[in-house]
Amino acid sequence: MSELTPCPAWLRQTAQSLMQAASQQRLHHALLITGIDGIGKSAFCLWLAQALLCTQRATKGDRVGACGECAACKQVLAAAHSDFKAVEPEGANAGIKIDSIRELVSWLQLTAGQSSYRVALLSDANGLNRFAANSLLKTLEEPADNAVLILCVSRIGALPATVLSRCQKITLKIDDRQAAHRWLAEYVDQPEQALIEAGGGPFAAVRQLDDSFILTQNLLLKAWTDLFLHKGSVGRIADSLSKLESGDCLTLFAAWCVLAAKNSAGVKFDANPAVALAIKATRNRLAPEQWFKLHERLLELHRTDSASFRTQVVLEGLFSDIRLQVLSS
Ligand SMILES: [Zn+2]
Incomplete structure (x- = not known):
């Protein structure tokens, strides 16, 4: 690591309130960090651990968090801090191994060394299966002094309730929209438009500039148009998305619902030409309130979608419901 991870500028209020809690010795020992795609969960969790x-x-201030100068920070930079441990899933589709969690639990029981905290980071806590989660419970119930566990979670519904109920849940949101705009202005001409198209996450907006994202978007635009204009069967449309992450589909569809609702209510919007075309062709298929309802449902599905669901099954059910709604409206 050549430098410490800065706190994303649009999350500074949340950052400051956590730093205050830490300085007043009232930080919760298990922090569950969640939020929409691209809001900055990973960066925030790493920033928090380092802080x-x-x-x-x-x-407080622009440089809220780690100083970068003290002995502890230097050890973090050298990846040699003895009070920090990160646990990641074993592979793209593998979960977190129960052995890694057991090891983590006994490590957390040790006393903190030079720093004020002993910090464990589960960088993708959705990889916790039931058994791994169970072995965490004791730590969550009887934490060692100054031990802090940070769980980074994208789909909160996929976590066991026993774990959820023992953590303090922090849902990251844009605290400061101007700061998000300033950061995005380095990458795009119209930050607000880019944010809306990406579903609200600044990092997601930057990811959309990627070539592979354009391919994904094109596939999804075709599926969206076919779905709302009744071209082809639901099964075929879901098949056409079989290589994509269901999360990408849900996030973009949710963003497009908002555009369609606004557009059908006569609100002008700027979007890239391909998106604008698809929205114009489909905006009248649902009433504005139905678009917003669908938007909510997509976000909810994204929150609860468990890794064990197959994309096809999730999407086919969703698409069938959308078709029914379009027919009846
Ligand atoms: Zn420092």
């Missing part, structure tokens, strides 16, 4: 390890952290 808690630092012995001279700033509690």
Whole structure:
């Protein structure tokens, strides 16, 4: 690591309130960090871990968090801090191994060394299966002094309720829209438009500039148009998306619902030409309130979609329902 991870500028209020809690010794010992795609969960979790390890952290301002100068920060930079442990899933589709969690639990019981906190980061806590989650419970119930567990979670519904109920849930949101715009202006000409098209996450908006994203978007635009204009069967449309992550589909469809609702209500919007065309062709298929309802449902599905669901099954059910709604409206 050549430098510490800065706190995403649009999350600074949340960051400051956590730093205050830490300085007043009232930080919860298990923090579950969640939020929409591309809001900055991973960066925020890493920032938080580094901030808690630092012995001279700033509690507010632009440089809230780790100082980058103290002995603890230097050890973090050298990936040699003995009070920090990160656990990741074993592979793209594999979960977190129960052995890794057992090891983590006994490690967390040790006393913190030089820093004020002993910090464990589960960078993709959705990879926790029931058994791994169960072995975590004891730590969550009887935490060691100054141990903090940070769980980074994209689909909160996929976590066991026993774990959820023992954590403090923090849903990241854009605290400061101007800051998000300023950051995005380095990449795009129209930050607000890019944010809306990406479903609200600044990092997601930047990912949309990627070539592979354009391919994904084109596949999804075709599926969207076919779905709402009744071209082809639901099964065929879901098949056409079989190589995509269901999360990409749900996030983009949710963003397009908002555009369609606004557009059908006569609100002008700027979108890239391909998206604008698809929205114009389909905006009258549902009433504005139905678009918003569908938007909610897509987000909810994204929150609860468990890794064990297959994309096809999730999408086919969703698409059948949409077709019924279009027919009856
Ligand atoms: Zn420091």
